[in-house]
Amino acid sequence: MDIGSVLEAGMMLCWGSSWPFQVSKTYKTKNVKGKSILFLWLINMGYVLGITYKAFFHFDYVIWLYLLNFIFVMTDLILYYRYKNLPENSTAAK
Secondary structure, eight states: OOHHHHHHHHHHHHHHTTHHHHHHHHHHHOOOTTOOHHHHHHHHHHHHHHHHHHHHTOOSTHHHHHHHHHHHHHHHHHHHHHHTTSGGGOGGGO
16 A cells, blocks of 8 residues: 555545535435536546546555545436426526
8 A cells, every 4th residue: 555545545535525415415405506517527527537547557445435436426417417307496496
């Protein structure tokens, strides 16, 4: 275990710790107003690139953190598409 992987794991834990709360909030409120779909897609693309790097060039335990974060963001994306057409998420409803 090298120091680079430890630091990368710390970054992934810090960055990824917000996703469970975000998914929970989206699920409970069914409100996606103000959520940036482009941001979510870009974040997930970054996780895919990180997973690819880890899988082919530097495989270590950090790949599991990338996968976990990817799953949380993908869940938030699925919820976004599921709830985006609800009346409370429409600007015309107000």
